[in-house]
Amino acid sequence: MTQGMNPTRRRLMQGGLAAGAALAMPALVRAQGEAIRIGHLTPRTGFLGPLGEYAVAAAQLAAEEINAAGGINGRRLELLTEDSVNPQTASSKAERYIERDKVAAVVGEISSASALAIGQVAQRGRTPFFNTGANSDALRGQDCKRFMFHIEGANSMYVKAVGRSLVQDGLVKGRKWYSLTADYAFGHDLLRVAKVFMQGNGGTFAADELVPTDATDFSAYLIKIRQAKPDLVISNLAGNQITNFLKQYAEYGLPFPIAGFGFDTALAWGAGPGNFAGTWPCLWHHKVDTPSAKAFVAAFTKKYGKPPENQAWGDYNAVRIVAQAIREAKSTEGPALVSYLEGGAKFDVLKPRPGYFRARDHQLISEMYAITALPADKVKDKWDIFSSSPALPGPNEDLEVLAPTAEEAGCRMEG
């Protein structure tokens, strides 16, 4: 259909429609354009900025690969990118993507507060939003939306994934935890689900401390932890806080094991070998051994000179999932895409088993990993600083055992 307009457009351009005029009439050009647009929106600055950089790099790689393979149903994929900054800015930029740029989907975000804001705009504009980095359970529960899909895992999934190895290591039942929690929406939500898990498994808190997001020095907390003598130190921290905390925990050489419920590999890499310690959950890491994962790691490393991490995984998959949905639903209309995604379509998400979205809360169901820091003398290079559990759940288990149950989520979708 649109291809038929192609020669006309070319003639028009050749006929003297200057570039300036094209800029002056973006709507006209767009109406005739054949590219399919995806709007990428994620924090590029602030304490989540380091992760945003991986997100954008991976989304661009996915778009390039899709275009190199002939685009989507013969149409070129055009990836727009923006810094989401904060919930207010994220909301207005999402609005602009949907209303002005007519994107087929909005992809990205890391902050739970901004993701909620984008989700509301996406719902109004009836354009799907793929959340690739916001973990708050509320987004899949009370705040769930027909046009919002979650490639990122929920906080409770992370807690259950790492919680399994903590239970195995005897660090839960009858044990005292000392937790440090980032003092904003994400941290509060994570602390809540961590408490539910721990109490359900017979552990107690020695203390749970809130840490302001602008705190960079943890020595005062470390002194308190040392006096409290917990059995396990839990990090519910976020962003650069995790790097600072790991480095200073190593500095003080406290003997208590560490685990974390929220995590990004980039932050462990930033702490460096010898400083990175403990057991942490992630949706994916660069050592996952499947053909598609290896191809992704190779392509990303070739293009950017460093391996991808879990945030890169999220945005790479998001773009590929949008492309697959448009290809197979043969439409760029929001409602058509939503019904395709809700229909249980399977996606290669670079892990042993394919992933799919649950219709009831739009959570991508796929395997997870618990990674454990290698001792400094076992570290071979600055990237391979951890060992990984096998994919969780195991091959004989239901893929949904880590995900929130219907009662836990409490999602009621409208629209």
Added chain:
Amino acid sequence: MRLPGDAPSPVAPAAPPLAADPLPGPRPLSPHAGRGQGPRFPGAPFRKDNRDHAAVMFLTLAVEQVVNGLFLGAIYLLIALGLSLIFSLGGIVNLAHGAFFAIGAYLTIVLSPYVGFGGAVVAAPALVGVLGLVVERVLFRRFYRSDPILSLLLTFGLAMVAEQALRMIFGAPPLPYGIPQALRGQIFVGDFILSRYRLTILAAVVVAVAAVWFLLQRTTFGRVVRAGVQNPDMVAALGISLKPYMAAVVVISVGLAALAGVMLAPISGVHPAMGAEVLTGAFVVVVIGGLGSFWGVVAAALIVGVVRGLMVLVYPGFAEAAIYALMAVILLVRPRGLFGERILRFE
């Protein structure tokens, strides 16, 4: 197979997530909105059956936090001292000061493979000093006599340029860097734990600050600088040009900031925005200490470090906000800061 997490919880049975949410009030929308809501569990590990023991424990912890706070204050001091000098003499509020701190940290990572950490302690501040000289000659010099709002805009822009330049060169994710092997480890004094590395920081800060004190209080150079702070016109009338002095002050100031960056690189994340993170705290120190006073800045840095440490002990959610509250109180009582001198041109 049942997951442990799916087992019915004896404490919070079947509570829907919303009801189990312990957060008071509406869920904060902004990442920073939740600050100051306070902890729900006071941190000190009291034992109810032994109040005396608890009191001793608390006191021990408090003393330990005070000592630890002094270390933190030492880092604030390195940054705040230069900030105060540049403002006192040049009238420039240097919002780019944090950028020099960040560049110092990055230079540590770049240089230490060649010259080691010890070499970086000297080389990084020296290189940043040269950068400071260029910035002073090309940019700052044009703004000493102009409306402070202009230099504020200039340094704000400079801070952003520097941060983005670091991002473009080194990438946004933090770069790995650890404490040099020789400086690792802890020292135990009675029940206290001290980080060997932080003792090193303290020693470096004491040396650097003592050198600055000597320069300002005991040399001809310092006399001119102090006179320039009080009355630049009179200094000019005496036939002394303040320009070379101002250049030297900027070089020393940004060198101190870079030294702070070098010292912090092993124990905090080295990323492009790290400068912005420390700058606000340093400004608080300058405001509390008062302009024109060397000892004011020293005292304020230590007070801020100690207050923060004690707040983490009793009310951690308020730890960062507490230093701003402290600043507000001190401004109400002493508008020029603790030891601030009356400087005619800033009145």
